[in-house]
Amino acid sequence: MICKKCGNQIKEGAKFCNNCGYESSNMNQDNRQYNSNMNQQDQQQNQQQKKKTSKIIIGIIVTIAIIVGLSALASGGDYSSKVSSVKNGYFQAYSSDDGYPNVGDAFENYFDDTSWKAFTSDDDMEIVEFNGKFLYYDDETDCCLQFQTYEDGSFDIYAVEFNGIPQDKLTISTLLDDIMDEAQYMDRND
Template identity: 35%
Template structure:
């Protein structure tokens, strides 16, 4: 006789020696029975008590179990700032204010004071930085800065997306902020401040700098000496009051040889446009400099006239302009 454990019931049984080669197999029915029991126990343990309610898009949803709510958080369908409630709580609270996050295997998000805000402060001044880049690049390639408006937009987006990634690495759920990071920077900054429970200072700074650069773009020229090349086009395509039928560019091109245009900001913070070239004056080749001054209302006026570096009076100016206009 030999003892053997029955695979179906688990009891010890004795078999004759001649049956020692007999194989015991589980029946298909028993396998299915055990599997269904295991699955049922697993599902029941995972679901737990459905006692949690949560608010999403203005609706009260639930009840769900703690594990289900944590799964929603991991799948970025609810966030640390999502309001939750269960029986025994006096009022709704953020997920971050409950012990729900303790069910996660990951550590809680870093505290706001432990996150370096250098990047977001650079972002706060991006309207100024972007405009500076526009002016520098436009000056280098000779294009109007207005045509390079996308530089500031791209800079804002790059900084926002990188800041969002930084917050995600710090443990914050930022999926809902991606849209704002790309399309509406101030909204992103305000939501960021709310997420980290910080003051809205950097968001307000961004709004202020944006307004400044929108309504006073000449401020950049004043502090940097960099002139928007479109200032030259303003004079080229403009006309003088006494000579309305020809643009300044047409008059210069028809009369000057080797004409050159240059814009600069002087010490008085005003923008000036210099036009230089060669003309024949009193039978001699003469180097001419005409200088125009831009006004704050986008108008301009002739400010100075020189022949061979010698300032000329109004009479000479009138004679020259009449000749240029009649050419």
């Protein structure tokens, strides 16, 4: 034990400081009060540390959520640009010099209830998918047409289905001719 008055080391159980005579019972009471105050301060510091740790963890979770959200938006933006590159693109055999519109205008002209989306296939191909309705042998038919896209912005027709049934190359070629011929020289002010 240390004397509170002079700082001298006092033997345990001594009633008085052998250096200054300060009564050790006062020191024990002072030490108990000091220890009690220190315990309260330690508890407060621990609570503050826990709050700081909780805030840091929450901050990390929020940051991760923001990064994931931005990644989703960025990839959505990338998919959006892939759809735009197909819609604004032209088939090699149907150029604008010959009066043909871009793919998007031609398809929107030919089909009803159209929709476009992009995704990465299970085998890592970048696909832009078009869906629309049209009359096929006088029956309303759902058409799903997929374009495979490439990094240079080019694309090819990858697959076509009518009412969920895959179509052969001749049917696809005939459909494409019909779509583009109907759209050639169309009024683009609609």
